[in-house]
Amino acid sequence: MTHPSAATGHRPLALVYRGPASLPGCPEAVAELLDSGPWDLDVRFTGPDETLPLSADSLSRAVLYAQPGGGTLRAAYWRLRRRRRAIRDFVHGGGRYLGFCLGGYLAGATPGFGLLPGDTDRYISSPGATVDHDGNTVVRVTWRGRPRTVFFQDGPLFVLDENADATVLATYDNGTPAALVTRFGSGLVGVTGPHPEATDNWFTDYGLPVHHTRDLGLDLVEAVMRG
Template sequence: MTHTEAFAGHRRLALVYRGPASQPGCPEAVAGLLASARWNLDVRFTGPDEALPLTARTLSHAALYAQPGGGTLSSAYRRLRRQRRAVRDFVHRGGSYLGFCLGGYLAGATPGFGLLPGDTDQYISSPGATVHDERDTVIQVTWRGRPRTVFFQDGPLFVLDENADARILATYDNGAAAALVTRYGHGRVAVTGPHPEATADWYTDHGLPIQHTLDLAEELVEAVMRE
């Protein structure tokens, strides 16, 4: 099968990173979210050990690239820095970038792909934060005016430049941006610090009360896929 034949079909291609810059369960949760029939997406994994490598050529066939949660930003960026230009070009030309937790950090600039009108920082280190360590827990955010409890593990906050053209979807309880959608070139970027895509086992594995937040994750996808 040729590279072109691999992408034949009428559904738009959504690529989800899976590899050493992610953690088991994170890519699968994002892929499960995107597999909903409502978006008619052909969801495939991409990464160094996947059938589809993360390259400019692979991205040229995609409508959306999703970067799930993972380990530390410094380690992840070392593994992904060679793909920085390919990801930036993909979004600038009209693609969609969807980032969850680590994927939100990687959308920033220090270090990262540089897709945001601003940068990221650790919520747990910010003034007024209600979580102060890297444990898996839940956190309360205000999502489009509604208080919601969401799975959280050392996610970013987003620091926007003055007069940045971005729509904040959620804030932490200290007022910092927790989720937003913005443009980069001709494309869209949607990022979140907490994990609205978390499945029930994420909670039960850590003795946490299960929260049903898939509707928030779907709002994030809707925001980044909107034409």
Template sequence: MAHAEASGAGRRPLALVYRGPATLPGCPEAVADLLTAGPWDLDVRFTGPREALPLSAESLARALVYAQPGGGRLSRAYRKLRRQRDPIRDFVRDGGRYLGFCLGGYLAGATPGFGLLPGDTDQYISSAGRTVHDDSDTLVGVVWRGRPRTVFFQDGPYFVLDESAQAADTRILATYTNGLPAALVARFGAGRVAVTGPHPEATADWYTDNGLPVHDARDLAVDLVRTALDG
């Protein structure tokens, strides 16, 4: 059975957080802190080319969760990760959970990406009715489960859903103020894919380092993870 070791009796489920050349300093650590502090009792480890656990089919087979943090440009990141595309797809299809934050959300798409979403991604800053017009670190307004919130933002995606995406299989948690999907959880095979364009996992220093007022949105990140894990 897939992921049997991660869910065996007496063992905490393993959560792998990518850290390597397809991300930026601070992004993996924020995701790891979120997963460690959350109510899920996960064994959180970093994975990547310089980590004790390489990002491989063997490592993923032990895990329940794989998290892809934020980072730099999509094209460069995908070049670093394209050899892991099939192992990541197999991991989710067999029942794993993929968490994608900003760049990790882009990478869940198809052009280029891992092809995990029932659709694709595009830049929010290029969409009609956007409130952010460039790629600087800033704040963005979203409506999360019907409530307006302000979240740290760094040129994140919106999600383009195929018409075939069924409501039972895709849950939109948040939209930008122009109505485009900003965070969602979708099924892929036996697993789930949870993605967000903004950064609800951002810690206070992300805001203060950029001269922005702090908006604690970690409860939204907890909601995203909980929905991925529990449905």
């Protein structure tokens, strides 16, 4: 599948969900991350109150769809469940999906869009988790072999099927996958439990020391765009 925005010479269209299945600040941080990279993307918001609705038609013009952080999984999926087929068809046909925290959960299956070779679970409930509450905090991960500290708010870990074809970019301290890239049909899916896209105010608003992790977010996007 060749997306029109990639074939006409125009800047490739990237859609970032903004609406009731996200929280203020989360879509904007993802959009800023995408804007700051080397891909020359035309970054637009999509959602019920945006100029571009989240639909099969809108997705057909895009190369990438990003699902940012938000509230609870079940509430978000209830709002987005009617878009499940359009999102799956978009990725399966060659599109790129990025999921941050809640967007990572939504890439799973129970409930979710079913884009992963496996499912998701709550990191804070996993054996050996270094965070045991659902508040805003930071979490240690090993990203491509290097220890990093990333903003975190009850993000997922990723449970991979045996022999799953996935590249794990980062793991939590208990060894579970924290960020990965995998194929779905002809497309690619990149998901992260922590928030590498977090801006400085996310940390300062909660009295946390600021950690600059945009390079990790760019690494995730690059792996999806160039994979």
